[in-house]
Amino acid sequence: MISFLRGKIINKTLNYAIIEVTNIGYQVFMGETFLADLKIKQELEVYIHHRVREEASDLYGFPNLADLELFELLLTVSGIGPKSALGVLNMAATEDIREAIIRGDANLLTKVSGIGQKTAERLVLELKNKVLRSSQQTGSLDPLSLMASSDEIDALMSLGYSLSEARQALSLVDSQIKDSGERVKQALKKIFKK
Numbered sequence: 001m002i003s004f005l006r007g008k009i010i011n012k013t014l015n016y017a018i019i020e021v022t023n024i025g026y027q028v029f030m031g032e033t034f035l036a037d038l039k040i041k042q043e044l045e046v047y048i049h050h051r052v053r054e055e056a057s058d059l060y061g062f063p064n065l066a067d068l069e070l071f072e073l074l075l076t077v078s079g080i081g082p083k084s085a086l087g088v089l090n091m092a093a094t095e096d097i098r099e100a101i102i103r104g105d106a107n108l109l110t111k112v113s114g115i116g117q118k119t120a121e122r123l124v125l126e127l128k129n130k131v132l133r134s135s136q137q138t139g140s141l142d143p144l145s146l147m148a149s150s151d152e153i154d155a156l157m158s159l160g161y162s163l164s165e166a167r168q169a170l171s172l173v174d175s176q177i178k179d180s181g182e183r184v185k186q187a188l189k190k191i192f193k194k
Contacts, residue, residue: 004045006043006045007019007020008041009039009042012040016035017035019061029061030060031067031086032090034061047062048061051082060082064094066094066095067094069134070089071085074123080123087112087114088112091108091111098131098134100153101127105153106123108153153166155180156187
């Protein structure tokens with residue numbers, strides 16, 4: 001199985017790049033946001049998920065191990081294929097997606113084409129403990145930022161703030177404040193002070 005490639009991009013499209021490694025070109029499917037930053041003739045290193053099926057052998061590339069691990073976790077959920085999993089990774093930063101899953105925020109995942117409400121809820125239900133366990137082992141998530149409810153996040157996002165901006169502002173709100181409306185007001189004050 002191929003798990004890592006280092007080479008030069010010789011061509012790219014909207015959903016894959018061809019990476020030349022010692023005179024062999026590998027077609028590697030990638031997320032839109034990762035692909036957008038890449039240039040022809042650029043040297044790069046990618047972590048690979050090698051998916052072998054009866055009719056195809058596909059490579060999916062990621063800039064780091066965290067993205068690869070989340071992609072592979074997403075594939076364990078029934079009804080989530082590689083295209084949907086890449087769509088989830090395009091939606092937000094890996095840490096933000098992990099946080100949404102831990103909080104039980106299925107609404108964020110329904111914004112991905114091909115993932116409906118029921119699939120998103122099942123995804124959150126099946127992955128919540130796995131993502132929480134993984135995040136605790138690596139220490140990648142701040143427990144204070146998990147206190148924000150999905151309604152508070154949604155309220156700030158509906159005002160035009162990104163998921164990471166909303167999460168960061170809510171993490172600065174005094175933990176003694178329990179009322180969601182007041183937490184959103186305080187978060188907005190924190191944003192405007194910047």
